[in-house]
Amino acid sequence: MSKALALLAHDLRLLRHTTEYEFRKVLAFRVGFVVRELLNGVAHPAVMICLYFALYAQASSEAIGGWSFPEIVGYMILSACVQKMLFHHRLLEVADQIFTGHLTKFLVMPFRFFTLPLGRFVQNTLLQVAIATLCYFAGLYLVPDWWPRPASPSAAAQAFALVLLGSACFLLAYYCLAILAFWLDVVWSLSVMFMFVANFISGRMIPVSQMPPIFEAIFRWTFPYWALSAPIELFMGRTPEGFFLEGLGILLPTLLALELLRRVLWRLGRRRYVGAGM
């Protein structure tokens, strides 16, 4: 028991150090920091607002698919904030490390390799939560008429919890795809393919509840929906009672299943790994 606790304490210390180094790295190049961390994820919602403006301008009714134009604007603003917080595949280097054989130097060190990507996840989440919060309040101050407000403090907290769990699911999903590099020579295309599909399912293009009902019925069983579209609707107060629990009912088992899958793939992959690189 005391050995397990000592191991956990060791991992936590390493996580803290990794997070600290990850912060130093992103802050080292200032132009890159501004571009990558501040502006990332903003363009798409802005373009979608312009598109929806054109669509609503010639619509006969005020609402399309149950959404008015101000609500859609609110959705896209929140989509930009949430998108910033979600983990994405470019933050992982494990596939390259396997492919080039650089993984070997980590495997011989006395710590679990997954602590390193986890450190990056923690750093990215802390930084992006801070940036998204700043952007949100700046927007609320500058354009209060258009800016979305939470239905209640608890709705905001519940939405935030769903986003964090969803982001963790993205970390594990991309990690599982990346470590397929133990078997495949190139895996980035799999991650990008998954990203395209996940973007659509998550409601980044169009709110899922604005799609035909069959789409919503299917997407509600997947974690990308609960990582973006569902938290936004929860935040805006457009969801029924028990919605948050339903989200937890999908996200937590998915998280467990992905973690299990990660461990199995890692164990099997390490058996194949020869450290030769290409």
Place this chain on the structure above:
Amino acid sequence: MSGARHISLLGKCRQRLAILRQFLRVGLVRKAQFRIDFLAQVVMDLCFYSVHIITFELLFGMGDGFTIAGWDRAAVRVFLGFLFVADAFMMTWLSQGWFLPQDIKNGNLDPVRLRPAPSILVYFFQRFSPEGAVNFLCAFSYLGYGLTTCGPLSADIIWTLPLALFLCIWAEVVVAVGLGALEFLFVNSDLSRFFIEMAQTASGKPLDIYKRRVRQFLILVLPVGVLAHVPAEIVLGRCHGLELLGQVTWQILLGLAVFALFRRSFKRYESALS
């Protein structure tokens, strides 16, 4: 003298075509080894196309007779066809551009500087991708489908289609090279990758959804609007006569200026920039 110059120009063209042929050969050999990756990349691009198509089909399906800033469903299909052709061309010939930030940072461009051919040709076109060529066929098929949904193929469409395709591909090269030049100024900033993504996002919708000045900027300065919006306007008969001539002339001049800017920026490159 002019005869010698003519032979020299012809020789240069032959040399460049020979280089492209070698890149093509190496690309085919490489993909013969990575067969699963070949399939994965074909499916990946098909996912990209599908997401765009489904998004617009859903938007148009929200009401009868909907248009998006004057673009009806059939016109948007033509627009998407050009967008996919531009993307397939980028994936087929210009994918090395994605690695430019890393290559500058790691000092990998010395061989490009030493080779006896233009740096743009040798660097950007070095990674031929056969899967991109397969997706080219898919993109062309969708463009053909989009054109047929607009009505019977008229002589005007057939006449303007090569010009529209030329502009679409020219703009793709200009955008990739122009944004790549930024990386020499701001090392390790990832600016080119970020702006390519921005450009793809902005150009993924008909530009009439933006205000006039934004639209003009995206066509005349950046020029991501020429990837799909302008070619679609040309074949749909919305851009003709002097306007068309002016557009083509401007885009060619802009492209040449961008290439000159890249060559100038490349002179700033040192192996140890990082």
